[in-house]
Amino acid sequence: MLELRGACLDLGTMPYAFEMTDQTSLPDFRRRPFAPYLIFYKVEGSQVLVIRIIHGAREYMRMLTQK
Numbered sequence: 613m614l615e616l617r618g619a620c621l622d623l624g625t626m627p628y629a630f631e632m633t634d635q636t637s638l639p640d641f642r643r644r645p646f647a648p649y650l651i652f653y654k655v656e657g658s659q660v661l662v663i664r665i666i667h668g669a670r671e672y673m674r675m676l677t678q679k
Contacts, residue, residue, distance in 0.1 A: 619646040620653075620662050627655045637677045652676060 623630075623644065630644040633652070641663065644651040650672055652663045666672040 616646060616649060616651075616665065619644065620651060620665075623651070623653055623660045623662070627653075627660045635673060635677070641676075 627642075630642050633641045633643050635641070638652075640654050641652050642655065644653065645668070648668050649665050650668050651665050652672075654661045654663060664672075664676060666675060
């Protein structure tokens with residue numbers, strides 16, 4: 613878990629290093645793989661907001677777009 617936390621903190625130094633999701637239902641979301649997890653986040657100004665951390669084997673798109 614410390615490594616996962618470190619991966620999230622590293623986003624602050626390189627927020628644009630990872631691709632944006634290709635889903636129109638998730639505007640401005642970026643996705644960082646950190647096996648076996650996916651870290652979903654947004655960049656807002658000088659802040660990086662981690663939205664969700666989901667195991668890559670889960671139906672993550674359904675989980676993220678669910679209301």
